[in-house]
Each structure stands twice: as C-alpha cells, then as structure tokens.
Amino acid sequence: MSLPPIDLAVFHDHGFTRRQCRITNLWFWTCDKDRTTCGDTHEDEYxxxxxxxxxxxxxxxxxxxxxxxxxxxxxxxxxxxxxxxxxxxxxxxxxxxxxxxxxxxxxxxxxxxxxxxxxxxxxxxxxxxxxxxxxxxxxxxxxxxxxxxxxxxxxxxxxxxxxxxxxxxxxxxxxxxxxxxxxxxxxxxxxxxxxxxxxxxxxxxxxxxxxxxxxxxxxxxxxxxxxxxxxxxxxxxxxxxxxxxxxxxxxxxxxxxxxxxxxxxxxxAIYPETVEWLKTLSGFSEVASNWPDLDLDKVLGEMSRLNGIMNIEPGVDAEHLSQLFIERLSQRDVSITQEQFLAVTEPLARIYAIPDHLHALTHMIGDGLVPSNAKAGYLARMLARRILRMRDDLGIDVTLAELISHHIDVNMEGHNMKQTRDGIITIMSLEEERYGEVLRKGTNLIKQSLKSIAQDAEQLPDELLFQLNDSHGLPPDMVINMAQAIGWSQLRLRTGFSAELAERHAKMAKAAASTDQHTSYVHELPQLPKTVPLYYNDVHQRSFDASVLASIPLLEDVALESATHAIVLSESCFYPEGGGQEGDYGSLTTDGTSRQVLDTKKENGLILHLCDGPFEVGDLVHGSIDWSRRKQLMDHHTAVHIVGGAARRILGPHIYQAGSNKSSELARLDVTHYRRLTREDLDAIEVLSNEVLGQVSRIEKIVLPRHEADKKYGFDLYQGGAPKGNEIRVLRISDHDVQACGGTHHDEPGKIGSIRVVRSTAVQDGVERLHIVAGDSALSFAREQGEILREASKTFAVASEDLPKTAERFFTEWKEQRKRIEQLEAEIVRLRTTGGGDDSMNVDGVRMVVMEVQGNLKQLTSMLQELTRDPETPTVAVLGSREGGGKLMVACTESSIASKRYNAVDLLKSIIPHIKGGGGGRPTMAQGGGSDADGLDAALEEARRLVQS
RNA sequence: GGGCGUGUAGAUCAGUUGGAAGAUCGCUACCUUGGCAUGGUAGAGGCCCCGAGUUCAAAUCUCGGCACGUCCA
The missing domain is CATH 3.30.930.10 (Bira Bifunctional Protein; Domain 2)
Structure with missing residues (x-):
C-alpha cells in the first residue's frame, strides 16, 4: 500500500482541483484552470x-x-x-x-x-x-x-x-x-x-x-x-x-x-546594504562601462528569471553552465560574449555570497564557537576562508573583522549573542592572520613544487594538486592562478578535477564512518529491572546490602586484569564509569565468599560490578566501596566543574567543555579557546578556582524536567554531552558553574581542599586540555614536584632556589666548552698531519698517506680534510683508529690525478673486512667501522700494498 | 573521529642513495663615502624539536612523545 491522495476540504472550499503535473507526474492542487505543471519544474520561471x-x-x-x-x-x-x-x-x-x-x-x-x-x-x-x-x-x-x-x-x-x-x-x-x-x-x-x-x-x-x-x-x-x-x-x-x-x-x-x-x-532582498557596499568597494558598478552596448539591467533581469528553471546545484561545472546561460540568453534576444558574461557573473557571485557567509559565521561565532581544524570549528574556519578568498578575488581592501563589524551593525541588532563583539573581532583577526600565513607558506610551496614542472606545461599532476589541497589548504584553482602569475602561463585546471577531489573526500569519509563500534562487556544482558543507584541519595554512603540478580561471565576480549564476572545487584552505591568519571572499586562479600570489584560499568540501566569471581543468584551481599578512591574521584570531578567555570570567567563566554576525564591520579578538562593558554592564564584560573572553594559553601543538586532545565539554564547545561532522558540532574555551584551532570560530587566545595592547574596541552586547534589535580592528589603532586627539584639541585649541589640560574650557567658553559673542544681538535689535527712524513710515500706523483691515528670518526674526518685539501699535492690518505671496534677512512684530493686513479669506496671495501665491518661513502671520501680493532694493522698493511700496485 | 603534511642559524627556507651541516635576509667589524642609500670583505650565530631503536655511520630510516599546519566526517 502506498499513501492515499491528500484530499482535504480546504482545497475544495477554495475551488482547488487535483491534477497531475505533465512534467514531474506529481499530483498537485490548483485553482488556476490553465495550469498544467506543479509550479516547481524546469518550465516554471520565477x-x-x-x-x-x-x-x-x-x-x-x-x-x-x-x-x-x-x-x-x-x-x-x-x-x-x-x-x-x-x-x-x-x-x-x-x-x-x-x-x-x-x-x-x-x-x-x-x-x-x-x-x-x-x-x-x-x-x-x-x-x-x-x-x-x-x-x-x-x-x-x-x-x-x-x-x-x-x-x-x-x-x-x-x-x-x-x-x-x-x-x-x-x-x-x-x-x-x-x-x-x-x-x-x-x-x-x-x-x-x-x-x-x-x-x-x-x-x-x-x-x-x-x-x-x-x-x-x-x-x-x-x-x-x-x-x-x-x-x-x-x-x-x-x-x-x-x-x-x-x-x-x-x-x-x-x-x-x-x-x-x-x-x-x-x-x-535580505542583504541590500552589504551588496551595495561590496559593489562600490570592488568597483563592480563600473564594469558595465567597459561595454557601452551591453544592457546590464536586462542581462541581470533575464538571468534571474532563468535562475528559476536552470536548476543550479552545487558541483555543476562552471564553464559548462556559463555556455548554457549564454545560449539561453541569446534565445531571449540578449547577446553577450563569454568574456562579458564572466566579467559580470564572477564578481557578482562573490558579492552575493559574502553577506550570506558573514551571516552564518556571525551566528556561529556569536553562539560561542571557536574556529578550529576539527568538528564545528572547522566549518567556521572554512566559511571565514571562503570569505577571505572571495574578498581577495574582488580586490577589496577590508579586513575580515571590518566585514564582520559591518555585518553586526547592519544585521544583528536585537539578536542575543553569547560572544562579545570584542571577542568576535579578536577571533576574526586571528583567523585572518592565520589565513595570511597559509597563503604565504603556500606561495613558497607552489614555487618549490613548480621547479620540477616544465614552464609550458598545460596541467599539473593530479597528485600534486590533491596534496596541496589536503595537506596545505591550497584549493586547486588558487594553485593554478598563482602558478600562472609566476610564469606557468599555459596551466589550466583539468575539467572535472574539482568533482574528483570531492569524490575522493567522500570515499575517505565513507571509509572512516564504517569503523564505528560499540563495546559490550557480556555476551547477552538479561532482562532485569534497572539497578537502583544509591550514590545520588547520599554520595558519602560507603557500604550497602543488596541481593544478586545476575552473575554473568565477562567476554574474553574485554576481561580486564583478573575480572571474570559481571555482577548485577538490586541496588548499589558503586558509581559506574560515566560522564568522564571512572568507576568505583571495592568489594562484595557474603558469609562465605568475598570478591574484589575491579571496575564498575553501566549498560542498559544495569550497574555491572566487574568482579574476580561469580556469586549465586539470590545471594545477599554486603558491598563496600574503596572510599579513598571515590573521595579522590569526587575531588577531581567537582574540581573540573569549578575550573571550567573559572576558565569561562577569565577567558570568555566561548569557553565550552569539549570533554573531560577524572581518574584518581588526575583530571583532564578540554575547553574551547582560540589561542594557546599561557602559564599566566593557568595561574589566574587556578587562583579563581581556589577562591570559589572558600566562597561557595554549598553545591546544589537539582532534578528538573528537561524543558524546564533548558528554559532556566540554557544549553550550556549540556557541556558534558547530550543527555538522554526527560529528567535532568543539574549541578549548580552558585552562579559559577551550572551543568547537567550524572557524576558524584561533594556537597561542599571546601571538602576538596585545594586545586592545582598543572599544565595545558593542545588537543586540537581550538581546544586546550587542562591538567588538574585536587585534594590529596594536589598534595602528592606538590610532594613529587619538590622531590624533582631536590634531586636536580642535589646534582648541581645548589639550593633549589638557585636551580634555574645554575642550570642556565651550566648550559651556556657546556656550549662554550663544546666549541672550545672543536677548536682544540682542529689544532690537534693540524699538528698531526703536518708531521707524519714517515707514513707517506710517493707513487707516480700522488702522495700516499697510510697511518694509524687516535680519535673518533669526526676527528678522522677533519684530519683527512686537512691532508687532501691542497690541490697542488694530490693525495690518497688512509687513516685508521682503534676506537669503538675500529674505524677506517679513505679520501682522495678532489679533481686531481689522485681522485682519477683511486676510488675511495673501492679501497675501503677491500680493506674493511680485516676489522669485520662495513662502510661506504663517495668516491673521494669513504668511511667505515668494524667490530675487531685488532685487525687494524692488517687492514692498513693491505692498504699500503693496494696503493703501491 | 579519520587522512595527509611540517619541525634545521634571529627570520625565510635548501640539504640528492644514510657518509664533511648550507643559502638568502638580518646581525657585528672593517673597507668604500664629507654623510646617507648602496657596494665590497671578513666574522659571529646550530642539543638539525625531544626520547628510544636500526646501523660501522642518522638532520636523513623505524617507533614513541611534543609542537605546528591542513583536508574531510
């Protein structure tokens, strides 16, 4: 059965009748007797x-x-x-x-x-x-x-x-x-x-x-x-x-x-001010004056009517489209050349697109988004870059910040934006800077890549264009334009290339999408009532009694350490991993058996206690949780909320939680921000967080129906992720931070003791990860830091306060001394190579030096350099050293009879087996090493024999 | 979340098959000049991002980390 006709009284009452479109075959209702099409076809003009x-x-x-x-x-x-x-x-x-x-x-x-x-x-x-x-x-x-x-x-x-x-x-x-x-x-x-x-x-x-x-x-x-x-x-x-x-x-x-x-x-109709402004700035208004015979108004008028039936969709080849347009226009007595058509439509397309893109970008940034190279932030960056490119194509001299300012003034009045105007302008300026940097680097890169391309080439290799686009952010048409500008004037973009690029990306995306998976802990979960959570009623409850509802063997591949069974109870105060908070540990005991709870997970509303052994269904167990671990997890979880609130107050309204993790050792909080955090930022956040510990006496935990929570606190509630149910647990730390959160938290922030923001790392562009320790972890962190300082100071034998100064002094001295050693080594080489007459002989005008010296490869190198430098005395030198299992080096004076007659690599390869090694190099300089220094004499002896023959 | 790319002098970047760390600009000194622009000569400036591994030998190859960039979902 398919759907029945939509036959409504309202149609009949207004004299509408049902017909079938002669083009699309769709059924439609009309009160126009002459109408034979549904209205949205390639014959229905605007x-x-x-x-x-x-x-x-x-x-x-x-x-x-x-x-x-x-x-x-x-x-x-x-x-x-x-x-x-x-x-x-x-x-x-x-x-x-x-x-x-x-x-x-x-x-x-x-x-x-x-x-x-x-x-x-x-x-x-x-x-x-x-x-x-x-x-x-x-x-x-x-x-x-x-x-x-x-x-x-x-x-x-x-x-x-x-x-x-x-x-x-x-x-x-x-x-x-x-x-x-x-x-x-x-x-x-x-x-x-x-x-x-x-x-x-x-x-x-x-x-x-x-x-x-x-x-x-x-x-x-x-x-x-x-x-x-x-x-x-x-x-x-x-x-x-x-x-x-x-x-x-x-x-x-x-x-x-x-x-x-x-x-x-x-x-x-919707952006008249910006369209006019951009027309003036770009000088578009004067375009028509190039062709006095062209009736621009008529062209544009006909074009817009044509737009309605041309069905211009993304991905249509631009050149093909322009020809089609010109053809259609000529059917309507508008004659226009391709050159004229492009001169009009290309700038117009940009003038029209810019205000639209500005509107989207303003909304996104206004909602507190931070541009990034991933996720939604990437979409904002893409829009910003499109605007900048179109602006450059139009040859307009305004900054992105000015464009956005103009847009806000004209179009955003009365719109409630989360981000401040200054914030938006800062973010836009940073984006433009970054864009400039990509362009600058790109220009160099294109020049570099073109070196291997013939100046009269008509196309660039596909791989090069793909790579420039994907790895360096240079769109193919921009690459071609730049290349044309610096001399590769014959280059064109192959027809259909853009479509292939898009297809390639789509394939990659498809491959990525298919790798999604969900892990389960047991083979099959029985139908049981949801476990009653006790941890919300009283977060301080450490033990409880419950009956065993199921005892299921764990799947092999998820079994962790010695856990073998998942135990489901009627109720529990074990907190299961969720919201970035790790699960509780502890034990379950009956009169006869005692099992360790090694982790706690949640699946389908059931709390799974992962234990090191089974129970019988129906057993009454006494559960108790590892309280010091739970306390530490609560310290960290509550601290994360406080630090998040502090970051928002210090850095701005765009600070949004992009993820978090709380273990017993430390907590991590990822927040969105448009530049790297400095230690000063972290200090300010840390100070404010600790102030909150003292100022806020109680944390409110409220359960609200979802739409009420939305209405009261807005969508910033859902920073920890989108919740599923109709009931929202809201955690409110005064006005400092309000979030939906299912984790376990202290009732009083003061219980945490202290919070330290240890450092920040970059997760991706636009997202900073804060490393946080709180409570006892903060204390042990401080102890560890002290220990590191003491150890380092002990090595230098100074007080820890003097450590930075001392380390700096040692480092500069180390550099100076390294330099001095190099100079001295050069001096040694000079002294050694001027004296060694005994080891040299002359064979047909080539000086032969074969000798054992002391030193490492680097020193041997400088010695050889010294020996073979003078073109007046063509030399073949073979040096050996006993260091590190034996080293041998051979060199000939460059472009001399010595280098013509002898090949350093061949010579080396013939003698290196004596020290059980290998080596190689260039014909005028070869080096190698071995594992048997005792063979050095034999190697040098063979070298002497070889050069004499 | 996935793909790709890049970390070398103060800056911008070369560095071939693993085999002697380079160029240009800037900096310092000197020469040229009445002075400046300019020109010439010389010099200083390197933990080749960090850590392991492979190798006789690693800026170069492999793995891990850190940092930066980019495309796509």
Whole structure:
C-alpha cells in the first residue's frame, strides 16, 4: 500500500482541483484552470521578479525579515500556538549533528521519539539554520543560502493517549489563510504539491507549497517509522504508523522576503546594504562601462528569471553552465560574449555570497564557537576562508573583522549573542592572520613544487594538486592562478578535477564512518529491572546490602586484569564509569565468599560490578566501596566543574567543555579557546578556582524536567554531552558553574581542599586540555614536584632556589666548552698531519698517506680534510683508529690525478673486512667501522700494498 | 573521529642513495663615502624539536612523545 491522495476540504472550499503535473507526474492542487505543471519544474520561471507576489512589505534587508517573521509568528499566536525562542545554531543538545539544520532539529531526537515532552504544543518558532551542503552554489544560483530562518508551526500529537491537536486539514487551512490574508498572495498563484517525505527512518505525507515558481514552504506530516513488516511502502522502504504523529512545517523566511521584494536575487532582498557596499568597494558598478552596448539591467533581469528553471546545484561545472546561460540568453534576444558574461557573473557571485557567509559565521561565532581544524570549528574556519578568498578575488581592501563589524551593525541588532563583539573581532583577526600565513607558506610551496614542472606545461599532476589541497589548504584553482602569475602561463585546471577531489573526500569519509563500534562487556544482558543507584541519595554512603540478580561471565576480549564476572545487584552505591568519571572499586562479600570489584560499568540501566569471581543468584551481599578512591574521584570531578567555570570567567563566554576525564591520579578538562593558554592564564584560573572553594559553601543538586532545565539554564547545561532522558540532574555551584551532570560530587566545595592547574596541552586547534589535580592528589603532586627539584639541585649541589640560574650557567658553559673542544681538535689535527712524513710515500706523483691515528670518526674526518685539501699535492690518505671496534677512512684530493686513479669506496671495501665491518661513502671520501680493532694493522698493511700496485 | 603534511642559524627556507651541516635576509667589524642609500670583505650565530631503536655511520630510516599546519566526517 502506498499513501492515499491528500484530499482535504480546504482545497475544495477554495475551488482547488487535483491534477497531475505533465512534467514531474506529481499530483498537485490548483485553482488556476490553465495550469498544467506543479509550479516547481524546469518550465516554471520565477514570476515574482520585478512583480512581488507577497503584498504589503515595502522594507528591505533586516527590517523586511523582522516584519515578515513577526507577521508569521503572530498569525500562529492568534491561533493558540505558543511562540518559542529560537535555539542556538550550534546543535549542542545533539551529538549527531554540529549545526541546527531545521526547526525540527530543536526537538530531535528525544521529543520526536516521544521520550521528552515538547516545550509547548502546538508551537511556533523562527529558527536560524545553517546548511553547508550547498555552499558552492551560494551566490551563483540566485537563491541558495548557507544560513536561513526556518519559520514553523509544530504539533506533537499522541492519538493513543487521546492527545490530538490538529492534522493535515487544519495545517493546510492555516497555511492557506496566512498566505492569502496575511501576505496577500493571489490564490491562483499557489500550488500545493503532494510529495511524500522520508528521511532518517521516518516518513509521512507532505505538501510542498509553491508560489510563483518558488517553493515557499513544506508541510510534513510525520506519522510513519521504518519497519520490515510495515504495510506502507514509500520509495522502496516499508513503514508502519507510529504512536507519535508530528507536524513538521518549514517556511523559508528569506524566500518570503524575496517574493515580497521581487529583487533579481534573494541576496538583494535580505542583504541590500552589504551588496551595495561590496559593489562600490570592488568597483563592480563600473564594469558595465567597459561595454557601452551591453544592457546590464536586462542581462541581470533575464538571468534571474532563468535562475528559476536552470536548476543550479552545487558541483555543476562552471564553464559548462556559463555556455548554457549564454545560449539561453541569446534565445531571449540578449547577446553577450563569454568574456562579458564572466566579467559580470564572477564578481557578482562573490558579492552575493559574502553577506550570506558573514551571516552564518556571525551566528556561529556569536553562539560561542571557536574556529578550529576539527568538528564545528572547522566549518567556521572554512566559511571565514571562503570569505577571505572571495574578498581577495574582488580586490577589496577590508579586513575580515571590518566585514564582520559591518555585518553586526547592519544585521544583528536585537539578536542575543553569547560572544562579545570584542571577542568576535579578536577571533576574526586571528583567523585572518592565520589565513595570511597559509597563503604565504603556500606561495613558497607552489614555487618549490613548480621547479620540477616544465614552464609550458598545460596541467599539473593530479597528485600534486590533491596534496596541496589536503595537506596545505591550497584549493586547486588558487594553485593554478598563482602558478600562472609566476610564469606557468599555459596551466589550466583539468575539467572535472574539482568533482574528483570531492569524490575522493567522500570515499575517505565513507571509509572512516564504517569503523564505528560499540563495546559490550557480556555476551547477552538479561532482562532485569534497572539497578537502583544509591550514590545520588547520599554520595558519602560507603557500604550497602543488596541481593544478586545476575552473575554473568565477562567476554574474553574485554576481561580486564583478573575480572571474570559481571555482577548485577538490586541496588548499589558503586558509581559506574560515566560522564568522564571512572568507576568505583571495592568489594562484595557474603558469609562465605568475598570478591574484589575491579571496575564498575553501566549498560542498559544495569550497574555491572566487574568482579574476580561469580556469586549465586539470590545471594545477599554486603558491598563496600574503596572510599579513598571515590573521595579522590569526587575531588577531581567537582574540581573540573569549578575550573571550567573559572576558565569561562577569565577567558570568555566561548569557553565550552569539549570533554573531560577524572581518574584518581588526575583530571583532564578540554575547553574551547582560540589561542594557546599561557602559564599566566593557568595561574589566574587556578587562583579563581581556589577562591570559589572558600566562597561557595554549598553545591546544589537539582532534578528538573528537561524543558524546564533548558528554559532556566540554557544549553550550556549540556557541556558534558547530550543527555538522554526527560529528567535532568543539574549541578549548580552558585552562579559559577551550572551543568547537567550524572557524576558524584561533594556537597561542599571546601571538602576538596585545594586545586592545582598543572599544565595545558593542545588537543586540537581550538581546544586546550587542562591538567588538574585536587585534594590529596594536589598534595602528592606538590610532594613529587619538590622531590624533582631536590634531586636536580642535589646534582648541581645548589639550593633549589638557585636551580634555574645554575642550570642556565651550566648550559651556556657546556656550549662554550663544546666549541672550545672543536677548536682544540682542529689544532690537534693540524699538528698531526703536518708531521707524519714517515707514513707517506710517493707513487707516480700522488702522495700516499697510510697511518694509524687516535680519535673518533669526526676527528678522522677533519684530519683527512686537512691532508687532501691542497690541490697542488694530490693525495690518497688512509687513516685508521682503534676506537669503538675500529674505524677506517679513505679520501682522495678532489679533481686531481689522485681522485682519477683511486676510488675511495673501492679501497675501503677491500680493506674493511680485516676489522669485520662495513662502510661506504663517495668516491673521494669513504668511511667505515668494524667490530675487531685488532685487525687494524692488517687492514692498513693491505692498504699500503693496494696503493703501491 | 579519520587522512595527509611540517619541525634545521634571529627570520625565510635548501640539504640528492644514510657518509664533511648550507643559502638568502638580518646581525657585528672593517673597507668604500664629507654623510646617507648602496657596494665590497671578513666574522659571529646550530642539543638539525625531544626520547628510544636500526646501523660501522642518522638532520636523513623505524617507533614513541611534543609542537605546528591542513583536508574531510
């Protein structure tokens, strides 16, 4: 069975009829008798360019967006939808995506799965979203954006629990009423296209709302989930109805603006100030004056109408596209050469894309993101670099910080940003600096790489381009441009290369994705009630009594040390590893047996005590935990929260926990920051952390329903990772730090004693790892440091205060003396080589020196150098030394009869077996060593024989 | 999370098959000049990132660490 037709009263009431599109074959509803297409095909041009279809909105830019958004939200408010504040663009409540890509993403996965209640029902929202998949098409297609606001009304129905708010009929009715009444759209311009939606294991009927050739909204009725024995078939997969029935709508705010403005592209409707500014700065306005005959306005007008049917998607070859455009334009009596076309469209594409990218970047950085070379931070860096490149291509002289400042002034007023303006500007300046550095290094590298390429080459090797891109951040087209500029004028980028590059990356990504795995500790977990955790009620409880519910042998490959069995109890105060806190150790005993608990883990709500032996099911056991270890873990865990809060107060609002680990020896806290931390930073964090220990007398532990926690404390709660349940355990250390955390913590910070921030290391760019010790570990750390100091001072026989000064003195003296030794060795060599007449002889005008000397390879080298330096006395020298198992060296005076007649390597190879060694070198200088110094005499004797013959 | 790349003089970088640590700029002194720009000559400046291993021999090869860069998810 497939989905039935979407046949609603609202269609009939407004005189709409159902037809099948002659191009796409999709069914659609229209009240225009002449319409034969669904509206979104390659024959449906944009009809609103120059002739707005949405009436009553004369503003442009931010004012237009604000008015449009307000009109939408208040429409739904009057129909009893609750207005929800937008979520951040960084999807920190999710671990599967970095960015908020749709309004429904706010409620995934737990609201949409039914585990967590929605914040309101029904609700309306305008959610800023970022999607980078189409980034290449932005600016070129006239309609693509990386950042947009998705206006929506959402409903979460539970028919099985008698909670049914509304479904398709009402949903479409709201949409139609809003379009025609609030926005003044003629009903004849609207088509509703039936096009089922599926994705991510869910599916349902859906309606696309098309106005003037532009898809303004999609109304999705999500009521199906993937199931092998489902009775509904959609696009090859089987589905069944699910208990939760969700209305997921998406109205493109910017598209509404565009339809209201009727501008040639969407960018002029929403970013008019920046587009004008960049046109002026880049001198684009004068481009047309190069060709007085060209009617630029007409070209652009026709182009934007064409945009609607050209279906410009990312990855389309630019050259091919331009030819297609020129062809189509000529069909419409617009004649333009390729040169003219590119001179107009290339700069325009950049002028349009820059404000869009700035908007996305401002949102991301504004939400507290730090640019990085990994994860979401990398996406921000990519956007920043795209902006900088486009700016350079346009030849504009403004900094990234100035561009962002301008954007904030024009577009961000009233938007609540977490990061400060100064913070954003600092981060942008650092990014631009870094970009400059990549360019500078890249230029050198390209010059270097080109050395091996013929000046008249037409292409560069694929491997070179791949490598320059992947390892050095130099995009292929930039490499070609640079190479052309410095003399390789014939070079072109091979058609299709960019596509191959993308494909290569996709392959790598696919290979990486398939290596995901989950470790389990036992073969099969029995169905048992969740273990009752005692550690939340009283974190100080050290022992308890419980009954054994299961005793399961551990899987071979996860067995650690001597643990053999996982014991499941009815309740436990053993804390299982989680939230970066290691599991508790201790013991379980009955009257007869006693087992060590070597680690504690959690799986499917069951606490697994990993023991060194089994129990009988039904045994009553007495459990007691290793308290000193637990106390230390609590010291470290609570300290991590305090240090995190301190770092945020000292370094800025972008400080976010990127991971943490607490063992009994030390704790590690990874935080996001845009530059390396100095010791001064660490000191300030340490001082503030210790102040908190004294100032805050109690740590609050509160359990809240999820949406209440979100509302009260915001998404910074979820720094430790996205929690799963509807109930959130909030740990609040006054206003210093508030986080959702399932770990065990002290009730009073003062119990920790003291905190030391030992050092910081870099995890990746944009993430610093703080090494922290607290409580007893802090004391033993101090003791160890003292011991290191004492040991070092003992070696120097000085007081530890004098150690740095003394070490420095020793080091400089060591350097000076090393130099002095070199000089003295040279002197020794000079003395030895001037005297040795006895060991030299003359064979046909070549001086032969064969002798045993004292010294290492380095000294022998200098001696040989001295002996064979003078071209006036051609010399072959063979030196031997007994050091280190015997050394032999042979050298000939360069470019003389000596080097013509004798080969140092051959000579060496003939004599080296006497000392049981090997060696090699160049024809004029060879060296080798052996393991039998006693053979040295024989070796030298053979050398004498060889040179005489 | 995965792939790739780079650590050599104060700076920017060469360094071939493992076999004698280099260039350019900067620095110091001297020469040229009335002085400066410039030109000439000489010199100083190196834990070749750190630690193991292989080898007669490691800046070079292998492994580990640290630091930096970059592409992708």
């Amino acid at each position: 009809t609103f360019i120059g002739k707005p279809l949405i009436q009553g909105f004369e503003q442009r830019g931010k004012a237009l967006k604000d008015a449009m958004r307000e009109a939408f939200l208040s429409f739904f408010e009057t129909f009893e939808h609750h207005r929800i504040q937008p979520y951040p663009v960084l999807a920190r409540w999710r671990d599967d995506i970095h960015l908020t890509i749709a309004s429904i993403a706010d409620f995934q996965p737990h609201v949409t799965s039914g585990q967590v209640a929605p914040p309101a029902n029904p609700l309306t929202i305008s959610q800023p979203c970022i999607r980078l998949t189409d980034v290449d098409a932005v600016g070129r297609s006239g309609r693509h954006l990386t950042t947009f606001e998705m206006m929506a009304h959402h409903v979460f129905n539970r028919p099985d629990e008698g909670e049914m708010y509304y479904w398709m009929e009402e949903c479409v009715a709201y949409c139609h009423q809003m379009l025609t009444e609030t926005f003044g759209v003629e009903a004849a311009e609207i088509t509703y296209v039936e096009n089922p939606w599926c994705g991510g294991g869910n599916a349902g009927p859906a309606v696309e709302v098309i106005v003037g050739g532009l898809e303004l909204a999609t109304l999705v009725f999500m009521n199906l989930e993937e199931s092998e024995d489902g009775d509904i078939e959609l696009k090859g997969d089987r589905y069944r109805e699910m208990p939760l029935q969700i209305i997921d709508t998406g109205y493109g705010l910017e598209r509404f603006c565009w339809a209201a403005a009727g501008t040639p592209t969407i960018y002029e």
